[in-house]
Amino acid sequence: MLKKCLIGIAVLILPPAVFVMDTVIDSGAYKTIEPHFAGTCTTVEGVVGAEDITIDPTNGLAFVSAHDRRNWTKGGGIYTYQTGSYSKPMLMSHDLGDTFYPHGVSLWKNPHGADRLFVVNHPPSAPGSEQRSDSEVIIFDIIDGALKRAKTLKTDLPYSLNDVAAINSDSFYATIDRGSLTRFGRLLESFGRLARGGIAYGSNGSITKLTGDLIYPNGIQVSRDSSKVYVSESTGERLLTYARDKQTGTLQLIDEMTIDSGLDNLEWDSEGNLWVAGHPQMLKYLEHSKNHANLSASQVLRINVNEGMSVDEIYLNKGEAISGSSVGAPYEDHLLIGSVYEPFILDCTLGQSVKAQ
Numbered sequence: 001m002l003k004k005c006l007i008g009i010a011v012l013i014l015p016p017a018v019f020v021m022d023t024v025i026d027s028g029a030y031k032t033i034e035p036h037f038a039g040t041c042t043t044v045e046g047v048v049g050a051e052d053i054t055i056d057p058t059n060g061l062a063f064v065s066a067h068d069r070r071n072w073t074k075g076g077g078i079y080t081y082q083t084g085s086y087s088k089p090m091l092m093s094h095d096l097g098d099t100f101y102p103h104g105v106s107l108w109k110n111p112h113g114a115d116r117l118f119v120v121n122h123p124p125s126a127p128g129s130e131q132r133s134d135s136e137v138i139i140f141d142i143i144d145g146a147l148k149r150a151k152t153l154k155t156d157l158p159y160s161l162n163d164v165a166a167i168n169s170d171s172f173y174a175t176i177d178r179g180s181l182t183r184f185g186r187l188l189e190s191f192g193r194l195a196r197g198g199i200a201y202g203s204n205g206s207i208t209k210l211t212g213d214l215i216y217p218n219g220i221q222v223s224r225d226s227s228k229v230y231v232s233e234s235t236g237e238r239l240l241t242y243a244r245d246k247q248t249g250t251l252q253l254i255d256e257m258t259i260d261s262g263l264d265n266l267e268w269d270s271e272g273n274l275w276v277a278g279h280p281q282m283l284k285y286l287e288h289s290k291n292h293a294n295l296s297a298s299q300v301l302r303i304n305v306n307e308g309m310s311v312d313e314i315y316l317n318k319g320e321a322i323s324g325s326s327v328g329a330p331y332e333d334h335l336l337i338g339s340v341y342e343p344f345i346l347d348c349t350l351g352q353s354v355k356a357q
Helices: 002-026 069-074 183-192 282-290
Strands: 039-045 050-055 061-067 076-082 102-108 116-121 136-143 146-154 160-166 172-178 197-203 206-214 217-222 228-233 238-244 251-258 262-268 274-279 298-304 310-317 325-331 334-339 344-350
Touching: 050 102, 050 262, 050 344, 061 102, 076 102, 102 172, 116 146, 116 160, 136 160, 146 206, 172 206, 172 217, 197 217, 197 228, 206 251, 228 262, 274 325, 274 334, 298 325, 298 334, 310 325, 310 334
Parallel strands: 050 325, 050 334, 102 160, 160 217, 217 262, 262 325
Antiparallel strands: 039 344, 050 061, 061 076, 102 116, 116 136, 136 146, 160 172, 172 197, 197 206, 217 228, 228 238, 238 251, 262 274, 274 298, 298 310, 325 334, 334 344
16 A cells, blocks of 8 residues: 555656756756857946847947836837947937837838838736736837837737847738736746747738747747748747748748757848857846846857758856847847846957858
């Protein structure tokens, strides 16, 4: 009888224990961090919580999506920063008339008029809602250095959007980092690494879910010929490649690559490589989100998607220089690194060994 009881207890306890241990290991808790970077970095203050950065490839002007997430209700904004200037980022004016809660951003270059900036926004939910925030994508025209709202697209259901990638003046893809519709569901989804995230398609005035079964998808980019879509997963630790139907916008998964890090935003360089910031120790990142004194390792990877999907680790530190890196945006011989919580960005000059590759 005792033996059967012990077996029963083991059956109940063992699976959760294995799951917890697997989660701890995958989070990088036992990973050795050996800092390196073949270049120099300068701290540029004046912007808090630079979660995403995209750079105009024609002139090096960076658009920085910032929000002080430890003081959520204060909101945030979009800043401009001239790469390599080391000057204070400038807050862009906008005509929303409400508090702005920006997240992922994407720049669309208009060959015939004003460029457009696509911004994921998280306005507060209705009073009494179980959610923390809703999601929408605002498309701005950039006119005389200011943001002029062209249109706002709402999601078909109140799932959580993270990043956005423009296709043309009016259409885009966006990552659904958590597909659950309640606060508790999203919490369970994040910590349980449940495959409820997905990809949404914005077109014709609305945003609809295209694909699901992803584990906290985060960054997203469209190839220059618009034939492929790339998505990075944070807790899923994968880079996914989709073939895109240019007529319908539908996606088909054609490749996946496991990368041992909590992947965040994606950015292109001039050679057609993807750069992705990562959280190599996710549990430490969660501790950092609670208290700025808890350091979280920062990482930036360069992925050659043209020849065999090779990965080079360009930047790694234990969090002393910057904690919780969420984006690494390259431009010529510079790399801008932003983070979810820090009150600054890094403007780094790449070493010759990096530029030569």
